[in-house]
Structures are given as structure tokens and as C-alpha cells.
Amino acid sequence: MKIKSIVLCITLLFTVVSNVPQVATAETLYNEAYRPQFHFTCPANWMNDPNGLVYYEGEYHLMYQYNSSGDWGYDWGNAVSTDLVHWEDLGVGIEYSSSLGKCWSGSAVVDWNNTAGFQSGSEKALVAMFTSETVDPWYKGKQSLAYSNDKGRTWTYYSGNPVIPERDNFRDPKVFWHSGTNRWISVIYPGLLFWSNNLKNWDELSNPGIPSGECPDLFELPIEGSTQKKWVVTYQAGKYKIGNFDGNKFTSDTGELQAPGNFYVGQSWSDIPASDGRRIWIGWLNYAPDGPWRGGAMTLPVVYTLRDIPGVGQRIVANPVTELQSLRNNHYNFQNQTINPGSNLLTSNNINGELLELVAEFQPGTGTEFGFEFRRGGGTTPVKVKYTTSDKKISVSAGTAKSTNPAVTAQVIHSSSNTIKMHIYLDRSILSVFGNDGETWQDMPFKAEAANIGAEVYSVGGSVTLKNLDIWKLNSAWGTPTPEPTPGNIITNTYEAEAGSLGGAARVQNASNASGGKVIGNLNTMGDYVQVSNVNGGTGGNASLVISYSNGYDSARSLSVYVNDTFKQQVSFGTTGGWNTFRDTASISISLNAGTGNTIKIQRDGNDNPAADIDKFTVAAPNNSSTPSPTPPTPSPIPTPSPTPTSSPTPAPSPTPDFDGVTAVSVTTAMTIDGNLNESVWDINTNAGKGVIGAPNNSVTFGTLWDNNNLYVGVKVLDGNLYNDSTNIWEDEGVEIYIDSNHNHGTTYDSSDRQYIKGYNDTSLFEVSNKTTGVQHGWSAIAGGYSIELAIPWSNLGLTPSAGIVIGFDIGCNDDDNSGARDTQLVWKGTVDNFRNTSAFGDLKLN
Structure with a gap:
């Protein structure tokens, strides 16, 4: 039986979970002066731990600890999204029970095989398992169930609750289906494991090997650049261990580690389709906001993977979900800019705002500190992201920073390529910073005056090279877009x-x-x-x-x-x-x-x-009946303490189209793949000049063609010192061709991705997964260097070609200048991680 909780006078007579939408318009409620615009917050009242994260029929469910009158969770709030960015509030999902107590943290799953018998129609039942608590503070807890047969809109308590009896300090169940043992597993604080065939009857497993920490989670993660996976157990404040799980016991391979991020607790979504394959995570950012919503905000949703970091070992890395790109508006790009003390690259180009995304890559120089300042103006201390060369740490600060638990701290970046990468999201009152492709992650809430929107890239004590900078002005996720103002009517x-x-x-x-x-x-x-x-x-x-x-x-x-x-x-x-x-x-x-x-x-x-x-x-x-009004005045930059500040000359950017790649021309000419590139249809004029390793002293140009059978790639390399004397092909002269044929910009390689390496003076062809079937290849000596040529069958890439198709594509060139290991590498668009990460590839379009 289901009723709406607006009938408050009779809720105590039924074991029913209520659903009261917290009605408000986005225009009035979600546009407060300090309301985050794409970090999730509840409409009003208290919010803490994320709960019941489950994906079903195209919707991501985000429930959370909610309290309409006091602090700390009492009910479960309920929201849903089709893209992890734009959220619909569904009111209270699971409500306090007078007989069972408060609804504390837990999780939810799709019961695909109806093991619990709750399904009543065509929709699969969503089943939530959570802690019911009746005695403060946290002394006693018992585990209960609720289920939904209408895609999470209304929830009903199981009449047989509790499913695990009360005991001391017993809470936060995270449930998942373990395919190896064909049964449900629940990991519960403090470090306990239970199993069940039907979600109703649970048995405890002895010697579980689970560390004790609030809101535990247990899942497999892929290792970047590998087909292997490892089990990871996560718990309070971003702590985790890596190891193995056989369905009965977790065996740790590591001591206690610290994941990037400064959230208090978090949880991963269950039931993400195998075709997606991501482990998507969100955490609770615990701070005191300035508005009707209390308890803080959620972090950005991120994707967890494991990475082998040289000199460190396997570690969790976190990168924002690609769905956030839907917020992007005006785009600006800068390349190879020298940043000196006093430089005003962004200010001089009138780039500012309260909602921004930046993807930057620096090569350290003589400067001792460099980074970005935001929300400048009015004589206030700006919000700052900085990297300091002395300790190799990235940190964030603000004059009006809000305290978080745990506190945001400086984090070490381990760079094997002598470059520092920053991926920054500036929200209205939260700054989120990811360092070196998710190796570090920091969230800092802050308070800034609405008029202070200045932004700048800076350096202290010397210069730094800004190798590449992409900036997007962002729209709000709450229906309050912030594009460049356009006066007049619509x-x-x-x-x-x-x-x-x-x-x-x-x-x-x-x-x-x-x-x-x-x-x-x-x-x-x-x-x-x-x-x-x-x-x-x-x-x-x-x-x-x-x-x-x-x-x-x-x-x-x-x-x-x-x-x-x-x-x-x-x-x-x-x-x-x-x-x-x-x-x-x-x-x-x-x-x-x-x-x-x-x-x-x-x-x-x-x-x-x-x-x-x-x-x-x-x-x-x-x-508009008249010409657009001029751009509002740009806030003056904050003076930099330098006796004679100088700014490097910079071209004024214009918004960059999203497609800025290369086009492959369709040909009917019979191609001879010998490396000579002597067919008249070749146009080898696109420059691959982005240095990602060392200081390159060679030059690389390339071109692409296609027909119904093959993608053709031709590359010319001008280099005075040519060597082929190493065991590994990538340590000598050679060209790397990277392809992301399903164009998903994944952070790890999948079956649609290729890394071909064709070496100078080498008859062989390398592909990272030996997927060389049908590929024709050749090389040739030319004046001042060499050229290579490949014909890659569409059948090898799993594609049927047609005009207009866009795939991910990049070119790399390895250079050995002294008969040893590789000294430098040039690429067209990507990074030093192209061999394992396709997210920075450029685009290739069939013309």
C-alpha cells in the first residue's frame, strides 16, 4: 500500500515511505547568491551522506541523508538525473519510521531476478538496505529494507524488517551482487561482511578482512593501461585498501591509503551497465553553506580507476565524468604562452566569470609558484590554485574559504613528464581542482562577492610555459544559463x-x-x-x-x-x-x-x-533591434609584487568551435603503401608540434586520406639525428598513431582504441594489443629525415566508413638524439599518456 505523506495525520498507521516533492522553481530557488550551480545541493534543509546510488532505465538515482528541521540525517532525500548533471528533486524518498527509527545511511540495488519477491509489475524492483536507528548517539543500529516498483518514485518498507537485528555501532550497509558466488554481499560498518540469497535473510561471514570505517564500499577497479582489475574497499574520509575478494574475505595487498578528494564519506553507483563500465563515485562535501540548504554539497561525480604511478605504486585516481561537458559554453584556447610575473593573459582578453572550466598544462621554468586566480576584484583576496616547485604540491586557498571536514590540504603531484596538468571547475561557491589526470583532487567552498569575477594565470619568481590552456564558460545545471549577455528580445x-x-x-x-x-x-x-x-x-x-x-x-x-x-x-x-x-x-x-x-x-x-x-x-x-552593447568593463588585475612586471604578447582568442580537428579527404586513387608519400593526393601539412617529453628539436607534419577500405595516414619527420638501436620500439625514432574509433574519449583503452608505432628503418609494426590484422605499413628515407605511411583497414577498427564520421585521432613522434633511450616526444593534440588514455585525442572527420 502506498500513500502520499501529505496525509500526515495517518502516516503512523502504515509502514509506508512517503514522497513529498519540495516544490520550488529553479529560477527562484537555485539562483541564490552562493548556491553552487553544478555541484548538487538539496533544495533546502539539511543534507549529508549520499545513499541509495543506483542506475536503472536511463536514470541515475541519488538519495541522501535529509533532515527538514535539524542536523544530521533523519529521512532519505531523493533526486534523479539522466546525465549526472541536471537533477530533478523527488522530495523525501524513504521516511522516518516510528517503529524502526531514523533512516540512516545505506545503499540500493536493482533486483534483476526478483530474488526478494518484491516486484509487482513489469518494472524491476529497486531495493534499498539501510540502518534503522532508535537510540542516540549511534549506539544501536539494525538493518532494514524498503523497495520501489515505480522506478524510485515511491518506497515501501518491508514488513519483515529488520532483516539484520540490532547491535552496537552497526550501520551503513553497502549491498552488491557478487557473480563469483552468485549471491548478495553487504559490507557494513564496523568492518563486517554478510551474505544473502534473497536480500531478506542474511548470514555473517567470519574473518572478513574489511577495515573499520564509516560508509564502506567494496568493488573492482580497472588498472589503467591493462586488462587487469583489483578489488578496492573504501571507507570514511577517502581511505581505502587494494587487494582481492573471493566472495568470503577481502585480502589486502596494501596498507591504508588515501584517495584524492576531501569529502567526508562517499559511495559508488550500483548497476552501471557493463557497456558503460565506469565506477562512478560521489562524495559529501561537509561544510556550512550560506543559504537555505544546510550540511554542504555533493562533490562532482567522478570516475574511479587504478593507476600505476612511477615510484608510488597503484593508486586510485579520480576524474570528473564526461557528462559535465554538456555545461560548456564559450570556448577559448591558448598555446605555448610564456607567463611572467605580472602577465595578464586572461584579463587582456576579457576572460572572466563565476562559472568556468579550465584544462591547463604547464611546463615549469624559473618560476617558484604558478597557477590561477579567480573571483578577483574589489580589493579582496582571490580564490587561488597554485603549484609550488619546491615541494611539488598543488594547493587551493581563498580569503573567504569555508572550513571542510576533512580539511582541504596540499597534495603532491608525481610528474614523470616534467609537465603539470590542472583540470579546474569554478562553481559559484565551490572550487574543484584535479591534478595530473586525477592523481590529486581538492574541493574548496568559498564565499565571494557577485561583482568579483576576474580571473588570471600567474607566475611568481620567474617564468613558466603554459603549453596549452582550454577555457570554457559554463552554464548552470539549474536552468540559469550564464552565456555571454545578449541584450534585446528573443x-x-x-x-x-x-x-x-x-x-x-x-x-x-x-x-x-x-x-x-x-x-x-x-x-x-x-x-x-x-x-x-x-x-x-x-x-x-x-x-x-x-x-x-x-x-x-x-x-x-x-x-x-x-x-x-x-x-x-x-x-x-x-x-x-x-x-x-x-x-x-x-x-x-x-x-x-x-x-x-x-x-x-x-x-x-x-x-x-x-x-x-x-x-x-x-x-x-x-x-536585437540594435547592435549588441559593448562588453562590460573587465575588473582590474591585482598588482603582482614585481618591480618591473612584463606581460608576454598574446593573441586575442575568439570562441573556438568544438570541432577543430583534421579532415580526411576521400580518394579513389590506388595507394601504394611504401612510405614514399608520392601520390599527388597527399597533403602532408598538419603540424604535430606539441612537446610532451623533453625539448624537441625535430619537426613533424602529417596528412590523412580514406576510401571504403582503409584509413590512410602519412607522416614526414625532419630530424638530423636518427637512431634505431633499442629493444623497445618507442625508445627510438618512430611515429605513433593513436585511434579512438568509437570516439568516447575514454581515460583507459577499450577494444576500439589503437596505438600503432612505426619505427624509422624498421620493417615491423607495433600495436599495443597486437591488433595489426590487415594493416599495411612502410617507411622511406627523405632529405633531412624520414617518412612513414599506413593503410589501416576499417574492418580492423570495427567501422563502416561514411562521410561525416568523426573518430578520435592523434599523432606522436619519438626522438632519440644520442643512441640511448627516447629523449623527446611530439604530439598533435594529446598528452604523454596517449598510450593509455584517449581523452585528449584530437578529432578526425571523414570529408
Whole structure:
């Protein structure tokens, strides 16, 4: 039986879990002066530990400890998202029981085989296991169940609760299905393990080997660059151990380790599909906010993996989920900038804001400290991210920083490539910093005046080279976008998908509930698309796009959006529960040209998970009767204590299109793969000039072609010192070709990724997983160096080629200058980690 908890006078008569939406509009509630705009917070009242994290039918469920009147958890709050970024509040999910007590922390799973017998309809039952507590403070705890048959909207207590009797200091169950023993496992504080066949009847395992710590979790993690996995047990304040688990006992290979991050407790999502494969984690950032929400915020959702760090060993690394890229708006890029004390690279280019994402790579020089300052202005102390060369630590600070538990501390970066990488998210009141691809992670809440939005990159005591910097202004996840201001009115137009042009196998299909009675479907194979033309961009500039669609699958699907033939972003289409049920996507920020010459295209690309049916496009564009007003004045930079500050000359950037890669030209010429590159169709003029190891003294250019059988890659290397005398091919002269054929920008290699190495004066071809079937290759001596040529069959990459397909791609060049090991490496777009991480690859588009 289910009732709504608005009938408060009779809730004590039934063992029912309530569902009271905390009604508020995003415009009024989620735009407070210090409200985080993409770190999750509850609408109001107290929030702490994340609970019941489970994925089902395209939705990520995030429940949390909630208290409407006091501090610390009493009920479970309830939120849901299709993309881990935009959250819908569902009110109270599991409510305090007068007979069982408070609903303390726990977890949730999908009972796929109905082992508990709770399923009553076609939907699989979601089952939550949590601690019921009746005696303060934390003396006694018992474990209880609640279940949902409507995708987590309402929850019902199990009539046989508690399923594990009360005992002292006994709480925080984390449940998962262990396939090796074909049974449920629950790890519970303090360091206990239980097993069950049906989630109702539990037996304790002796000698579990689990350390004692609040909110434990137990799962497998992949080791980057390897097919191996290891079991990890995590617990309070980011502590963990690595080892093995056989379904009965955890055996540790390490002592107690400390994960990146300064959250108090966290949890990983259960039931992430195997096709996704990520271990997604979120933590509770414990601090005192300045607003109606209390208890703090959640961290950004991150992906956990294990990395072998030279000189350190295997460690957890954490990187923000790629779904956060959906918030990106205006984009700026700088390369190879010398930053001196007093430099004003960002200020001089009018780059500032309260919501920013930065991806930076530095090469240390004579400077003793370098990094970024944010929220500058008004004579206040800015929010700062800094790296100090003396101790090799990255740290964060602010004049108005909020205290966290545990406290944010400086963290050591271990760099084997003499570069320092920072991935920074600036939220309205939280700064999140990831160092060297997730090796470090720090969250710092702060308070800053709304007018203080200045930003700058800086150096102290000397210079530093900013090898690459990407900056995005970000939209809010709560419906309050922050693009560049466009004054005037808005003009809105709707474009029916069936009126557009179609490509590939896309076709018009009938759908009675669609706006025009028809949709575009069958967007299933790469290159299938629907494009609407004559889109009105008004007076040009920032605009918004909403796509109406249906998705009858039981999980979210994805397709790619192109604006004026330029890739914008991948869009997630959550399940709608049927092919004749329609829903709108979240608003997508786009930029349009003035007038009606714009095009918008939905296409199935290599990294998409097809497919939704497309109903219509709704575009809101600026319609200004006069020219846009000038950009507001930029806050003055804070003076740097240097007698004679000098700033390096910097080009003024313009917003960079999302697709800034290379195009491969379609050819019909018969190609001879001998390394000579003497066919007239070759254009070897794209420069791969980004140094990631050492100080390169060679030059590399490349070109790409394609036909129905192969992808062709040609590379020319000019180098006066050529060696081929090492056992490992990558230690000598040679070219590396990296391919991410499903274009998922993964942080580890999967079956669609390749690393080919063709060496100078070498007849062999290396591929990291020996996937060389059908690949033709050759090299040739040329004046001042050498050239290489590859023909890579599409069948090797698992692709069917067609114009418009985009894949991940990069070029690397190894250089040995002294008959020893490799001295330097150049790449086109990526990093020194290209051999194991595809996230920084560039894009290659078939033309």
C-alpha cells in the first residue's frame, strides 16, 4: 500500500515511505547568491551522506541523508538525473519510521531476478538496505529494507524488517551482487561482511578482512593501461585498501591509503551497465553553506580507476565524468604562452566569470609558484590554485574559504613528464581542482562577492610555459544559463524534424503523439542524420536549442548535435517509456549566425549509443533591434609584487568551435603503401608540434586520406639525428598513431582504441594489443629525415566508413638524439599518456 505523506495525520498507521516533492522553481530557488550551480545541493534543509546510488532505465538515482528541521540525517532525500548533471528533486524518498527509527545511511540495488519477491509489475524492483536507528548517539543500529516498483518514485518498507537485528555501532550497509558466488554481499560498518540469497535473510561471514570505517564500499577497479582489475574497499574520509575478494574475505595487498578528494564519506553507483563500465563515485562535501540548504554539497561525480604511478605504486585516481561537458559554453584556447610575473593573459582578453572550466598544462621554468586566480576584484583576496616547485604540491586557498571536514590540504603531484596538468571547475561557491589526470583532487567552498569575477594565470619568481590552456564558460545545471549577455528580445521558432533533409538510413515514421504526427527514426548506423535548414539565428550570437524526442528503450541513448556543420556536443536522450511518448531535452547552448542561413543536424557518430526518434527542434535566438552593447568593463588585475612586471604578447582568442580537428579527404586513387608519400593526393601539412617529453628539436607534419577500405595516414619527420638501436620500439625514432574509433574519449583503452608505432628503418609494426590484422605499413628515407605511411583497414577498427564520421585521432613522434633511450616526444593534440588514455585525442572527420 502506498500513500502520499501529505496525509500526515495517518502516516503512523502504515509502514509506508512517503514522497513529498519540495516544490520550488529553479529560477527562484537555485539562483541564490552562493548556491553552487553544478555541484548538487538539496533544495533546502539539511543534507549529508549520499545513499541509495543506483542506475536503472536511463536514470541515475541519488538519495541522501535529509533532515527538514535539524542536523544530521533523519529521512532519505531523493533526486534523479539522466546525465549526472541536471537533477530533478523527488522530495523525501524513504521516511522516518516510528517503529524502526531514523533512516540512516545505506545503499540500493536493482533486483534483476526478483530474488526478494518484491516486484509487482513489469518494472524491476529497486531495493534499498539501510540502518534503522532508535537510540542516540549511534549506539544501536539494525538493518532494514524498503523497495520501489515505480522506478524510485515511491518506497515501501518491508514488513519483515529488520532483516539484520540490532547491535552496537552497526550501520551503513553497502549491498552488491557478487557473480563469483552468485549471491548478495553487504559490507557494513564496523568492518563486517554478510551474505544473502534473497536480500531478506542474511548470514555473517567470519574473518572478513574489511577495515573499520564509516560508509564502506567494496568493488573492482580497472588498472589503467591493462586488462587487469583489483578489488578496492573504501571507507570514511577517502581511505581505502587494494587487494582481492573471493566472495568470503577481502585480502589486502596494501596498507591504508588515501584517495584524492576531501569529502567526508562517499559511495559508488550500483548497476552501471557493463557497456558503460565506469565506477562512478560521489562524495559529501561537509561544510556550512550560506543559504537555505544546510550540511554542504555533493562533490562532482567522478570516475574511479587504478593507476600505476612511477615510484608510488597503484593508486586510485579520480576524474570528473564526461557528462559535465554538456555545461560548456564559450570556448577559448591558448598555446605555448610564456607567463611572467605580472602577465595578464586572461584579463587582456576579457576572460572572466563565476562559472568556468579550465584544462591547463604547464611546463615549469624559473618560476617558484604558478597557477590561477579567480573571483578577483574589489580589493579582496582571490580564490587561488597554485603549484609550488619546491615541494611539488598543488594547493587551493581563498580569503573567504569555508572550513571542510576533512580539511582541504596540499597534495603532491608525481610528474614523470616534467609537465603539470590542472583540470579546474569554478562553481559559484565551490572550487574543484584535479591534478595530473586525477592523481590529486581538492574541493574548496568559498564565499565571494557577485561583482568579483576576474580571473588570471600567474607566475611568481620567474617564468613558466603554459603549453596549452582550454577555457570554457559554463552554464548552470539549474536552468540559469550564464552565456555571454545578449541584450534585446528573443525570437523562438520550431522546426519539425520530418521537414528536414535525411542521410543514411534515417526515415520518416508515423507517431500519433508527435507534434506533426511524424518523427525521424532509424538513426542507428554511423552517418545517419536528420538536418533542418533555414534556421533563424535572429541577430546572431548565443541561442538555445531544445530537442523533442521519444526513446522506447529501457536506458538512455545518445546522438550528436552539429550546428552549421560543426560538432557541438553529444546529447543524452533519457528513456521516455515508449516510442509514442515524448520529452524535451535540457536546453543546449549554441551559437548561430545572423539571419536564416543556419543548419542544425542530429547525427549518429561513432561514440553514440543509438538511437532516439526525433520529433522537432525548438530554437530561441536573440532578436536585437540594435547592435549588441559593448562588453562590460573587465575588473582590474591585482598588482603582482614585481618591480618591473612584463606581460608576454598574446593573441586575442575568439570562441573556438568544438570541432577543430583534421579532415580526411576521400580518394579513389590506388595507394601504394611504401612510405614514399608520392601520390599527388597527399597533403602532408598538419603540424604535430606539441612537446610532451623533453625539448624537441625535430619537426613533424602529417596528412590523412580514406576510401571504403582503409584509413590512410602519412607522416614526414625532419630530424638530423636518427637512431634505431633499442629493444623497445618507442625508445627510438618512430611515429605513433593513436585511434579512438568509437570516439568516447575514454581515460583507459577499450577494444576500439589503437596505438600503432612505426619505427624509422624498421620493417615491423607495433600495436599495443597486437591488433595489426590487415594493416599495411612502410617507411622511406627523405632529405633531412624520414617518412612513414599506413593503410589501416576499417574492418580492423570495427567501422563502416561514411562521410561525416568523426573518430578520435592523434599523432606522436619519438626522438632519440644520442643512441640511448627516447629523449623527446611530439604530439598533435594529446598528452604523454596517449598510450593509455584517449581523452585528449584530437578529432578526425571523414570529408
